[in-house]
Amino acid sequence: MLPSGGVFVTGTDTDVGKSVASAWLLGRMGGDYWKPIQAGLGGEVDASLVRRLSGLDESRFHASTFNLTAPMSPHAAARLDGVTIKLGDFCLPETVNPLVVEGAGGLLVPLNDREFVVDLIEVLGLPVVLVVRSGLGTINHTLLSLMLLRHRGVDVAGVIMNGALNTGNKEAIVEYGKVDVICEIPLLNPLNMETLSKV
Numbered sequence: 001m002l003p004s005g006g007v008f009v010t011g012t013d014t015d016v017g018k019s020v021a022s023a024w025l026l027g028r029m030g031g032d033y034w035k036p037i038q039a040g041l042g043g044e045v046d047a048s049l050v051r052r053l054s055g056l057d058e059s060r061f062h063a064s065t066f067n068l069t070a071p072m073s074p075h076a077a078a079r080l081d082g083v084t085i086k087l088g089d090f091c092l093p094e095t096v097n098p099l100v101v102e103g104a105g106g107l108l109v110p111l112n113d114r115e116f117v118v119d120l121i122e123v124l125g126l127p128v129v130l131v132v133r134s135g136l137g138t139i140n141h142t143l144l145s146l147m148l149l150r151h152r153g154v155d156v157a158g159v160i161m162n163g164a165l166n167t168g169n170k171e172a173i174v175e176y177g178k179v180d181v182i183c184e185i186p187l188l189n190p191l192n193m194e195t196l197s198k199v
Helices: 018-029 046-054 074-081 117-124 138-151 167-177 193-197
Strands: 006-011 032-034 037-039 066-068 099-106 128-133 156-162 181-185
Touching (some): 032 046, 037 099
Parallel strands (some): 128 156
């Protein structure tokens, strides 16, 4: 069961499929989308990809607090742009809909000299959906991420697995991670609103 108020979507790594998972969640929750930190403004940014995959109107998408030029860790991209990211800069957008918040990279991606994405998760106070790969290595990365979230007292709503279906890894994550796998998103070709909506 997904939380009615919203979720923070984080991952075990960068490019693990957070934006695809966010689009899927928007379709299931009827929510709004917010990407607090967008690092890398060349090509299709995450919000644009999520909008294309979800088919939702632009009014359901809230402006990022930071739009950083370089496709780098937020602390490094912010430094290049001459800005400093502070936790006090962030406030959840006002909406009557559930809010799907997409993080940047993984939990220990630095935001500044002292703070990390997991600190932002704590400040915003939303339950986490952890997006993980389905393939080799995912058990270790998933369990380490779950351990950190629980150590910090963060509520974990569940896991979304991205990639070729892998029953063994799914069962291991459920057993050892003591967590629900909310959804398995297989390799979709093409990846578009129609194929994602059938998952």
